[in-house]
Amino acid sequence: MEELEPLLDSETHSPGAFLLMGRCQLLLSQDMAAMKSLRQASIRHAVIGPVKTRLAALRLLIDLAERHGLQASLQFYQQSLQAIS
DSSP states (O other): OGGGGGGGGOTTTHHHHHHHHHHHHHHTTOHHHHHHHHHHHHSOSSSOOOHHHHHHHHHHHHHHHHHHTOHHHHHHHHHHHHHHO
16 A cells, blocks of 8 residues: 555546555455545546546445445435446
8 A cells, every 4th residue: 555655646646546545445444544545536526537447436435335324425426426327
């Protein structure tokens, strides 16, 4: 994850780096940190990531929101997914 940190500030590479960071955090059972990273990969307005990256991040966010009972977040992520798919 440390190797990804320089890419987080790159407009070109940050969406993919945030997605990878979120996946790593999920593997380490750091769900809340993963949600933050995945939001950066999927719904960040300053740098809009590729559609594939945003879709992957939103699917993971939906899973996390369901697992943790975050209904408002779940609805938002589902709407965001529908808007880009």
